[in-house]
Amino acid sequence: xxxxxxxxxxxxxxxxxxxxxxxxxxxxxxxxxxxxxxxxxxxxxxxxxxxxxxxxxxxxxxxxxxxxxxxxxxxxxxxxxxxxxxxxxxxxxxxxxxxxxxxxxxxxxxxxxxxxxxxxxxxxxxxxxxxxxxxxxxxxxxxxxxxxxxxxxxxxxxxxxxxxxxxxxxxxxxxxxx
Amino acid sequence: xxxxxxxxxxxxxxxxxxxxxxxxxxxxxxxxxxxxxxxxxxxxxxxxxxxxxxxxxxxxxxxxxxxxxxxxxxxxxxxxxxxxxxxxxxxxxxxxxxxxxxxxxxxxxxxxxxxxxxxxxxxxxxxxxxxxxxxxxxxxxxxxxxxxxxxxxxxxxxxxxxxxxxxxxxxxxxxxxxxx
Numbered sequence: 001x002x003x004x005x006x007x008x009x010x011x012x013x014x015x016x017x018x019x020x021x022x023x024x025x026x027x028x029x030x031x032x033x034x035x036x037x038x039x040x041x042x043x044x045x046x047x048x049x050x051x052x053x054x055x056x057x058x059x060x061x062x063x064x065x066x067x068x069x070x071x072x073x074x075x076x077x078x079x080x081x082x083x084x085x086x087x088x089x090x091x092x093x094x095x096x097x098x099x100x101x102x103x104x105x106x107x108x109x110x111x112x113x114x115x116x117x118x119x120x121x122x123x124x125x126x127x128x129x130x131x132x133x134x135x136x137x138x139x140x141x142x143x144x145x146x147x148x149x150x151x152x153x154x155x156x157x158x159x160x161x162x163x164x165x166x167x168x169x170x171x172x173x174x175x176x177x178x
Numbered sequence: 179x180x181x182x183x184x185x186x187x188x189x190x191x192x193x194x195x196x197x198x199x200x201x202x203x204x205x206x207x208x209x210x211x212x213x214x215x216x217x218x219x220x221x222x223x224x225x226x227x228x229x230x231x232x233x234x235x236x237x238x239x240x241x242x243x244x245x246x247x248x249x250x251x252x253x254x255x256x257x258x259x260x261x262x263x264x265x266x267x268x269x270x271x272x273x274x275x276x277x278x279x280x281x282x283x284x285x286x287x288x289x290x291x292x293x294x295x296x297x298x299x300x301x302x303x304x305x306x307x308x309x310x311x312x313x314x315x316x317x318x319x320x321x322x323x324x325x326x327x328x329x330x331x332x333x334x335x336x337x338x339x340x341x342x343x344x345x346x347x348x349x350x351x352x353x354x355x356x357x358x
Contacts, residue, residue: 001300001303001304001307001334001335001336001353002335003335003356003357004357006304006307006317006356007356007357010311010356015308016304016305016307016308016311017181017183017197017304017305017308019304020183020184020185020297020301020304021184023192026184026185026186026192026296026297027186027190029186029296029297029300029301030186030190030296030297032300032330032333032334033293033296033297033299033300033330039286039324039326039327039329039330040279040280040281040298040299040300040302040303040327040330041279041280041281041323041324041326041327042276042278042279042280042321042322042323042324042327042331043257043276043277043278043279043321043322043324044322044324044345044346044348045257045277045278046278046279046280046324047324047346049208049212049213049280050280050324050325050326050327052213053283053286054326056283061283061284064211064283064284065284065294067211068211068251068282068284068294071211071250071251072249072250072251075249075250075251076249076250078250079250092201095203096201096202096203096206099203099206100206103210
């Protein structure tokens with residue numbers, strides 16, 4: 001990182017992260033990350049992770065990328081769908097729970113569910129986003145995936161999250177008044 | 179904290195992501211999909227997650243954790259210590275220490291050509307420097323590069339110091355004050 005560039009950015013906006021909106025800066029990242037020495041990991045605590053990553057075979061790497069693509073597709077669709085549920089303060093906790101439920105189901109998909117994922121996945125890979133045609137397909141997939149017990153778990157998470165915030169507000173008010 | 183950032187995908191196209199405080203679901207991404215393909219037989223007794231969870235439990239404010247998220251998946255993680263570390267230069271100024279920094283396995287050039295997203299490591303490194311400025315440390319940051327990562331930090335013009343015997347011989351790098 002060239003100090004002159006950083007210093008100029010900081011003097012201009014007070015925020016180095018504005019460089020991330022600079023296409024020249026971004027394209028420089030490609031050059032800096034190209035080549036054999038393209039690892040970025042730092043910190044002794046990441047040693048185990050790096051060790052296991054270096055042991056990945058090509059097949060495992062491709063499998064991992066596919067798993068990631070599937071989860072990204074489903075979680076993107078999930079978020080868009082859940083945003084229509086109007087959960088407010090309960091959203092993040094419920095979303096986290098829903099992700100865990102989906103991951104559990106992904107470990108045990110039926111052949112038709114697996115086939116059902118490939119079509120919107122191919123569309124998303126092609127276009128880079130969920131469009132008006134792909135999103136309904138993902139919602140259908142998720143609807144078929146979630147069991148009645150899953151819905152109860154998500155509902156409980158949402159209500160508990162909101163209840164906890166209400167009670168917190170009450171406690172703060174009591175402490176302030178005291 | 180949550181802020182919009184831009185990265186490049188494997189096709190060289192601009193994509194928008196988020197740099198945010200790390201939450202449990204980012205940690206879950208690390209523990210499931212980042213490492214999920216591998217068996218659990220080689221799990222270490224202690225790695226950065228032990229430290230993260232411990233500090234989280236203690237609500238120790240000197241530790242900060244961040245994630246880069248794109249398309250609802252965690253693409254990079256960073257764990258900072260902001261109070262106790264000092265420069266290895268004689269003046270011993272305070273600095274932000276990068277306890278851990280990593281990119282998701284599909285973002286690595288070695289495994290995939292091209293990587294799924296580019297710029298993860300550099301963006302995290304830049305943010306560490308920004309935090310240092312915000313904390314009035316002048317942009318000073320320090321870290322120990324893992325074997326194979328030294329070249330990345332050299333290419334980012336981070337001054338290199340000796341292998342640290344207290345960190346299993348990892349090479350120490352440190353950005354000094356941002357020259358303005």
